[in-house]
Amino acid sequence: MKVLILFAALLCMSCLQAEQLPRTPEGRPDLTGTYDVATLTPLERPKAYGDRLYLSPEQARKMADDVAALKRAGDQISDPTRSAPPAGGDGSPGAAGNVGGYNSFWIDNGDQAASLGGSFRTSIIIDPPNGRRPPMTAQGSRRMAEFFSLFGKNTGAAWWLDRPGPGPYDNMEMRPNGERCLLSFGSTSGPPMLPALYNNMKRIVQTNDTVMIMAEMIHDARVVRLNSKHPPEHIRYWMGDSIGFWEGDTLVVDTRNFRERPALYGADANLHVVEKFTLLADGNLHYQFTVDNPTVWQSSWSGEYPWPASSDKVYEYACHEGNYALGNILRGARLLEQDAQALVADPSG
């Protein structure tokens, strides 16, 4: 009897939540709004958590506290008598390649772990159960190896001249799509649409036959045609072709027909993404996705995280207008190549 009462209560709550959703004149949940998807939960789960999907409240609090402390430390006063950083580089890893990045006040990657149903998450990926992308295929691994060969340690020399074939700085088309302001970096526009280091705002505008999903960075608007069909295979798009349909109160979006280098790291033109957008009673979205790219990953993988509704503004991200970096990079490479050639001509320097 108690079980029956509990079940009836849950059913009533569900009905109540469904009734409370804002709806379009056609009766669909109205997803129109602005969402801030910043989160401290990483795409892939740190190995230490194993198959654990959830953080304890204490672990979630510690994660938030640690990042807040890091940012506070970054905001502390620096020594006004400081000198230049070390010659030869400061040893910074990754994209900050041996020269450092910039101050932490430019960064806005959220202040807490992603929470769904009141439980904090260790990773956005929920399948495979270890929260990490499945192994790559031989073809996918080979492709990634080729990609990584474009990056060498930043020594301030033209290291690529010692390698056969085209160099990574030979022309602008050799540079990543994000650096060229063609497509989002970090898969902010996706699909799947993932959080990044900053500018995590999304805006949805919905009509009866179309849903537009805009990512602030880099001002990419996905236009989802409802109840439509994909074009022939030879027609390809930077963000793929997205069609959608309603499955009850959930919007399902199916995307394929990508170009060779989608925004999703590692993916290729065979990428197929299915996303689900579900409006919750609190106004937030529950965002789910499944990635299927059999030429790159040995199995499909899935993830989910909340898109909290936000009253913040979305600002224009006109990437081309101030992209001085691309010119600096290419001009710099030419000078380093000239230095190397001069050294060959006159080894005494």
Add this chain to the structure above:
Amino acid sequence: MTVITIKRAAAIAGLLGLLFNSTQSWSHHAFGAEFDPNRPLILRGPVTKVEWVNPHAWIHMEHTNEAGEKEQWMVEGGTPNTLLRRGLSRRSLMPGSVIIVDGYQSKDRSNRANGRDVTFEDGSKIFMGSSGTGAPKDGRDASER
């Protein structure tokens, strides 16, 4: 008032580097592709202009070199959109404000550098990153709850 030491600053730079390097934290471009580790520099002088543009803001400044000559430099920062949402604008850093910048020169050897650490004369950061440190309170900072 706390002044961070060089060692601590290096540790913070390393942690921020890890943020740059995490799976979901791609930056617009690799700073390692643009800046020369063999050309470190420290710049001191007044701001002359702020370019409030994406993908990166650029702060223009006048630096006086050891020979006493004035040089015009540009310093690369992050996206201005993040600061706009915190209630800051390019007018938050007025021309004439004296700043100190440490970073590395662009590989193209123009007067451009990354703003590894950009502070006022007293070492305080030009834009503070969170509420409670000078920015308008917006409820996003844990210290406000």
